[in-house]
Amino acid sequence: MYKFKREEYEKRITWFKEARFGLFIHWGLYAIPSRGEWLRSDERVKAEDYEHYMDDFTAERCDPREWVRLAKQAGMRYAVLTTKHHDGFCLFDSKLTDFTSMHAPAHRDIVREFTDACREEGLKVGLYYSLLDWHHPDYPHQDDMLHPMRGNADYPDDGRDWNRYLEYMHGQIKELMTNYGKIDLLFLDYSYGEMKGEKWKAQELVTMIRTLQPGILINNRLEVGGVGYGSLVTRKPLPWHGDYVTPEQIIPPNGIQDEDGRPVLWESCVTINRHWGHCEKDPFSKSSKTLVRKLVECVSKGGNMILNIGPDAYGGVTKVQREVLEGIGRWMAANSKSIYGCGNAFIPKPEYGRYTKNGSRYYFHVLETPVGAVPITGIDRKKIKDVRLLSTGTVVPIVSHFTYSDYPDVTFADLGPMAELPDDIDTVLEIRTTEE
């Protein structure tokens, strides 16, 4: 049986802390009605009024290689695809059900294509799997908190065999851990009410997963949902602890620490608009500028960010989502050194932006145009060797103009006679120090 060992844990999270930035892909039947992946629960849709979309699931514009290339160009180092969401429809060739993309007109194993594409493009492979299943007859209906048929007397729970459901759920996860090569990350989703921990037979499940995929990262949602940290922050993490915490649609204001004040690994999961699954009526997309700044904020607080796309009914990436990823990629192409392998600088946040740090190098993300030279605060002036504009590598002179002499604790870096910052998304100064 698996048990938490800190040394092993610290080793297996190394790539994730280095990567800092990933792509989430939510795709399934829900993209056809295009009202988000919670459609069935939100609108109490009966199975027979939803599952017929399977007949239209052609995946005719679905190209997982394109999804992965867009991620790579955006500077993302890992990608996570929904293999089965709460609706129970599988994007992989499961032998435990016919409710899959192999039995739809698409007749494709999308998960296979996705995992192959990740490896060919050099991205780490992540799979999302929903612990909930609104399609499976043995999953609680009437008495469940979330099921589309909750409270509906026409869907009593008599005769539903919970252990038979667990056999199915564990069996599908075993298929995913066995048939698709090395899996680097498993995003399970999610625990709620009494549905947590050993209700999922979590100890047995995690032992199976970690036996089949040594070194895999598992998130914290066998214990919690998008809220709550789980036992990773305690002195004795449970066997089914998450390897990282998963704040959802929020960036923890002060990062996340354990009971002893040590930083804990976390990843904010964020959507471009307000939905995970495709939603035609949701035009409220964040800009590349905003999302770059949110990524910087996550890293400055010691966390990762995974950004979601929801492909359309045919599996195509929408114009808006493509443009957002391309905009992020342009910034990352010039500034990714201030993201990869970086973390919290543990000095006070500078007034004009944020710091990230990697070893002896601080990265000052200047988000607001100063009057005159850029004031570098919180770093001992005697330790600063020099300052570079990260995007070009050019040295930015440190100035001691008489007007600055009243502020001896502050180092002033002069970007020259600019009226505005060179990059209005985020102008990054690399501050090289003598720190070890």
Ligand code: GLC
């Ligand atoms: C929440 C949503 C689910 C989504 C997940 C992503 O659990 O309910 O639809 O897949 O967040 O983190």
